[in-house]
Amino acid sequence: SAKFDKIYITIFLGGSMKKLVVPRWIQSYFLFMLGNWAVFGLLRVIFLYVYRGALTPQHYHELWTTFYIGAKFDFRLAGAIAIPLGLYLTVYAFWHKASYIKKLMCWLCALLEAAVMAVYFADFGHYAYISMRINSSVFTYSENALISAQMLWETYPIIWIALGLLLWGVIGYFFTKKLLTYAFARDDKYRWKGNLGWFFAGLLLTGALMFGQISQYPLRWSNAYHSTNNFICNLTLNPALNLFDTYRFARSKDYDEELVRKYYPEISKYLQVDEPNAETLNFLRRVPGTADPKDYNVVVIFMESLAWNKTSFTNPDLDPTPFVKSLADKSILFTHFFTPTSATARAVFATLTGIPDVTAVETSSRNPLIVDQHIAANSLEDYEKYYFIGGSSSWGNIRGVIEHNLSDVHMYEEGHFEHENRNDVWGISDLDLFREANRILEADQKKTGKPFFAIIQTAGYHRPYTIPKDNAGFVPNTTITEAQAKKRSFVSVAEFNSLKLSDHFLAEFFRLAEKSDYYKNTLFVIFGDHGLSAPESENMPRGYVELNLINHQVPLILAGPVIKEPRVIDETASQVDIIPTVMGLLGRPYFTRSVGRDALKTNHEPGAFIYSWAQTPHPMGFVQGEYYYQILGTDGQ
Numbered sequence: 001s002a003k004f005d006k007i008y009i010t011i012f013l014g015g016s017m018k019k020l021v022v023p024r025w026i027q028s029y030f031l032f033m034l035g036n037w038a039v040f041g042l043l044r045v046i047f048l049y050v051y052r053g054a055l056t057p058q059h060y061h062e063l064w065t066t067f068y069i070g071a072k073f074d075f076r077l078a079g080a081i082a083i084p085l086g087l088y089l090t091v092y093a094f095w096h097k098a099s100y101i102k103k104l105m106c107w108l109c110a111l112l113e114a115a116v117m118a119v120y121f122a123d124f125g126h127y128a129y130i131s132m133r134i135n136s137s138v139f140t141y142s143e144n145a146l147i148s149a150q151m152l153w154e155t156y157p158i159i160w161i162a163l164g165l166l167l168w169g170v171i172g173y174f175f176t177k178k179l180l181t182y183a184f185a186r187d188d189k190y191r192w193k194g195n196l197g198w199f200f201a202g203l204l205l206t207g208a209l210m211f212g213q214i215s216q217y218p219l220r221w222s223n224a225y226h227s228t229n230n231f232i233c234n235l236t237l238n239p240a241l242n243l244f245d246t247y248r249f250a251r252s253k254d255y256d257e258e259l260v261r262k263y264y265p266e267i268s269k270y271l272q273v274d275e276p277n278a279e280t281l282n283f284l285r286r287v288p289g290t291a292d293p294k295d296y297n298v299v300v301i302f303m304e305s306l307a308w309n310k311t312s313f314t315n316p317d318l319d320p321t322p323f324v325k326s327l328a329d330k331s332i333l334f335t336h337f338f339t340p341t342s343a344t345a346r347a348v349f350a351t352l353t354g355i356p357d358v359t360a361v362e363t364s365s366r367n368p369l370i371v372d373q374h375i376a377a378n379s380l381e382d383y384e385k386y387y388f389i390g391g392s393s394s395w396g397n398i399r400g401v402i403e404h405n406l407s408d409v410h411m412y413e414e415g416h417f418e419h420e421n422r423n424d425v426w427g428i429s430d431l432d433l434f435r436e437a438n439r440i441l442e443a444d445q446k447k448t449g450k451p452f453f454a455i456i457q458t459a460g461y462h463r464p465y466t467i468p469k470d471n472a473g474f475v476p477n478t479t480i481t482e483a484q485a486k487k488r489s490f491v492s493v494a495e496f497n498s499l500k501l502s503d504h505f506l507a508e509f510f511r512l513a514e515k516s517d518y519y520k521n522t523l524f525v526i527f528g529d530h531g532l533s534a535p536e537s538e539n540m541p542r543g544y545v546e547l548n549l550i551n552h553q554v555p556l557i558l559a560g561p562v563i564k565e566p567r568v569i570d571e572t573a574s575q576v577d578i579i580p581t582v583m584g585l586l587g588r589p590y591f592t593r594s595v596g597r598d599a600l601k602t603n604h605e606p607g608a609f610i611y612s613w614a615q616t617p618h619p620m621g622f623v624q625g626e627y628y629y630q631i632l633g634t635d636g637q
Contacts, residue, residue, distance in 0.1 A: 025089040026198050028183035032109075033075075033082040033206075035175065040074035040238065041067075043120055047235060051127065054231035062227050066236045069223050072212045073238035076219065079210040081112050085176065086202065089183060093195040102184070106176045113172030114165045116240055121161055123239035129155075131230075134239050135369060136246040215415075216427075217392050221245045221368045222400030228407050230372065242368065249359075249367045257281075271595060272604060283593040287580070290587030295382075295451045296562050297522040298582055299441075299513075302347065302457040303502065306528030308337075308553040309489040309540045310499055318480060318488055320499050323507035324555065327526070331559035333568050334599065338608035338623055339530045339575045342551040345396030346613070347529035347575060348457070352377075352401060354576045354594025358611045360618065363396060371400045376579045377453055378407045379590035384444060385409045386454035388437045391427030412440065421470070426459035429468040430502060433458065434509035442516040451521075457529075458502065465498035472508045474501050489534035489550070520561050523585060525578060528554030547621075547628060552610055556599075558585070572623050573599035574608035 044067065048055070088105045123134040152158060212219025224236035260267075261278055268276040274285050303324075308314060312325040313335070319325070339347055340356035345363040350356050353373045357364040364370055377385070385406055393399040393413050402409060414420065414427040417436040423429040437456050445452060460466070467474065476497040490496045506526070513519045531551045534540075544550050556573065558581075573581075576596035583590050584598035597604050610621040610630075621630035 023093065023195065023198055024185060025093045025183040026202055028179040029082060029086045029089050029202060030205075032085055032176065032179055033078045033209075036078040036081055036113075037071075037074050040077060041071060044070050044074070044235065047124070047127075050124070051231070054131070055235075056229065059227065059229045059232050062229070062232050063235075065226055066232055069219075069226065070236045070238065072219050073224070073236070073241055075209045076212055077116070077238055077240050079206050081109075081116060082206070084112070085109055085179075086206070089180075090195075090199050090202075092184070093199070102177075102180050106173050106180065109176040110169040110173035114169035117168045118165055119240045119243060121165070125156055127234070131234075133234050133237050133242050135242055136249060137369070138243075139247075215392055215394065216425075217394035220394050220397055220399075222365075222371070222394065222397040222403075225371055225400035225404035228404060233404060246368050249361055249369055270605060271597070284591060285593075286591045287583070287589060287598075289589035293587040294562070294585070295521070296560075296586055297441075297445070297451050297518050298383075298453045298525065298586070299522060300351070300453075300455045300525045300578070300582070301506070301527075302344075302351070302455070302529045303506065303526060304344070304458045304461045304529060305499075305532050306461070306502070306526075306554055307489070307531035307534075307550065308335075308528070308555055309534055309537055309544070309550045310532065311555060313555065314539045315488050318477075318484075318496070320496055321503040323503050323510075324526070324557070327510070327559050328555065328557050330566050331557050331563055332566065332600075334556035334573050335568060335570050336572045336608075336623075337527065337554055337556040337574070338549075338552045338572070338610065339528070339554055340552070340609050341611050341613055342530040342532075343613070344459075344529045345398060348396070348398050349401055350575050351578050352405070354579055354592060354596030356574075356576060356595070356609050356611055358613070358620075360613065365401050366397045368400070371404055373401065373405050374593060375405045376583055376590045376592050376594070376596075378405075379583065379588055380451075380453055380586075381407075382450060384448060384450050384452040386412065386437075386441065386452060387457070388412045388433060388440075388455065389427070389457045390414060390423075390430060390433040390459055391425075410440075410444075412436070421468070423460070423468050424464055424466040426462055429466075429470070430458045430460035430505045431468065431470065431472055431508060434505055435512065438509060438512045438516065442518060445518050452518075458505075460505065461498050461502040465494045467497070467501055471501065472504065474504045476500065486536045487538045489532075489537040489539060491534075522560050523562050523582065524559040525556075525582060526559060527556040527575070527578065530554065543628070547630065548612060548619075549610070549623070549628060551612070552608075569599075571599075572606045572608050572625060576609075 085105065088101075119134065122138070126132065126134040126138065221237070221242065225233045226236070227233055260281060264278045264281060265276070268283065271283065272285060273283055275282060306321075306324070311321045312319045313328075340350050340358075341347070343363065345365045346357035349364045352375050354376065355373070359367060361367070385408060387393070387402050387406065387409055389412070391414050393402060393411060399411070403411060414422070417428065417432070418439070419436060420428040420432050423432075433456065437454065441452060441454055467476070477493075477500060480493055480496055482493055485491070485493050485496050513522070531553050533548065533551050535545065537545050537550065540550055544553065556578070574596070576594060577599040578596070580592065580596045581599045584600055595609070599606070606624065608623040610623060612619040617632060619630055619632050621628055
């Protein structure tokens, strides 16, 4: 360590250079972190080498992204392990008598090193056994502790693993001792200069490394699912962090396999499963294509909170959504259309997968244990696929659901657009989002000549109801009063104008799209991601208000030049039916295990499942025609 008695940072201050000596306690702290980071990176290389047989040549190019994101996960874990040592070194920097607990700190770090390495050892064995990185499901083995212990003893070299962990703990002890000896060197005359500033500098740098990315949202587990290849995603994960990320979902016991088997005959009949099998719980249905399949472009637009009770369909005199209403008049309009839940992340999951999000812990998009899903739109193998969002796809961890399950998707989010101006917390304005989506789709189709499947997720109709300076000539309504707004399902005049602005921006998007070459061969799917509560609403039947159905009812509009016969459909349909309905209009074959069906077909019993996750106990219901059946809680009442 004699070579590194003094490490300098050169800064420019007041037009001149100044050298700052980095205190040894700061050096030791970051050397501890860097040492662990290097070890975790080496273990990732070893993992790749051991299980390389699962890597296919077409995914070699994704290894750079894998190791880049994986390195950031490793830095987060290294930072977490270094926190106790950092706190101790900080205390010593201000109070040198703290050196008497030096041995205790060495043993604590050794214990942490051994514990983390134990997770890595368990992870290697877990992956070798079931090809899955270690997660919170391992805690279920404790329910049969003796059997699990015997299985481990008979399957793995437990004694050698224990000796390996002991050796690693000893190495961790002496590594920490060496660093502390260096940090406590008495000839370091700089130790007491500016320690408070170094403390905050170290704290900020540690926080930045653990945050993981320059973004509104920190690095999350969903960043690991940047590929549709499971091995690539598994390689990106950090096992210790994955164990932590999945732990809170291990408490959820919502899934009851025996109950599924009990009702399987009725469910499989309702879904028209091809080959019902109560033993394997088969839900597979293969839907054949038509003799004349289409290659329409598809643009699916999530309109934030486009609730039925707030639109011009139920407020014709106030007319908050004139464009949506005029578009519906020349399109296919579903008037009895419902979302399973009333949350945006849940709506994304339900729409893409065709499965209602009924998890009681967080949302399904936030659950790493169920990120691997099938999306029927992947049957469009000859299509380019896009997802546009004005903010970050790390929000709600929807990145994992989209990038991992939608094959070769082009993801566009804030920071990836050519022309964008941040509007508020939700990112760029919906107007900028629509303009960029139109520009990209038009340019890419000219380049590739392929049809496309694109999803645009808006967010502008949302608190704080920001009206951007660039608003394409929007004129807010100044005649409506606050009292009138509340009676018509709005919480305020600001909310009313925000919905009106959302409608105005959608009109602007169609104005731009109509000038493009792709427009004449495009199917537009417009719907609300969920409804909104409005207890004072007078423009809706009281049953809808009191049973919270207004939280779930939204319009669904199938629009565009490819729709030759506009009509109104009053039969009940659900958000989970959207992708199957699109596939039906394209006449393309696909398979599914979801509950979604083609809502334009009449060969099945229509209905919409409702799950009120925000209430306790969670009411569940089913809308069918003019009736709403509801079960309160899990006791069947």
